[in-house]
Amino acid sequence: MREGTGLRLQCPPVILFRALAPCIAAVMALMLALFFGCAPSGAVKQGSPRLMSAQIAAAGDGTEAGQRVELRLQFSAELAEGALDAALGDLVITLNGKELDREALAVALGLEGGNATALLLTITPAEGAGGPASAHYFALYDGALKVSARADDGALPHLLSAKDPSACAQLPEAIEAQVPSGLRIETQGGSKGSPADGTRASCTFRVTNAPNIRVMAFVELSPGGERIKLHNHEFSNYSEDAPDGFTALLAQEAVTLLGEEYLVEQSGDTIVITHDRPVEGEVLAPRVIEGVKGDG
DSSP states (O other): OOOOOOOOOOOOHHHHHHHHHHHHHHHHHHHHHHHHOOOOOOBOOTTOOBEEEEEEEEEOOSSSTTOEEEEEEEESSOBOOTTHHHHGGGEEEEETTEEOOTTTEEEEEEEETTEEEEEEEEEEEOTTOSBTTTTBOOOOTTOEEEEEESSTTOEEEEEEBSSOTTBEEEOOSOEEEEOOOSOEEEEEEEEOOBTTTTBOOEEEEEEEEOOOSSSOEEEESSTTSOEEEEOOTTGGGGTTTTTHHHHHHHHHHHHHHHGGGEEEEEETTEEEEEESSOOTTOOOOOEEEOEETTOO
């Protein structure tokens, strides 16, 4: 007498694989998307969000970790936030003509809170960037930041429209900007050069805020004229006595640039620059050079 009267169903391996193949494919696709950054992409269409304007800002607290640069990109329509990590790969970001040093600089994309038309590109110290111990600083040097689309037509395939997932955003032209150092000056007065009455061009200005970002600061002394370039690598040196300490450095650099033709006097946070002879119509109007190219 044979034991066991239950019915056993056997499924051959080939049949089982065929039955599970769609599920396996779906799981594999999901794993690829997670591990290799695969994401939905779109194309430039008539309703694609297009860049309207750009602004750049920076801030720091005098520490390596406390530095931050933010480029705000305003688009013409709302953006979807689902594929922002992949969208970072659609951009070419260079600093002083070279790709960013990702061991020192961390870059991220995000939407501005409550405003889905504004994309924020932030640059902060990368993990481990902190000076001699790692041989990597959050150092922006000349601070010439350029952001452009990797595609020739300006398409950003992974930066999608919130209303039409098949449409992507477009960055038609490269954005060029001078990263703000945090340096702020305030003009107190001055005089225009006039040989007729013997008046020499002069200006008086105060340093109201010393740089707080590790980047060069540029001060233009007259419209389209000479520019003082200030090395601010060791920004922390000016935290205790800023802005007076930085004003002294600025005055020294002005003397080096202008030579004996101009008299440069510094007292506390104030600098007075005077030409040694009257020049018709000469105006000294110092200003800090920063911001997005074309903003003036």
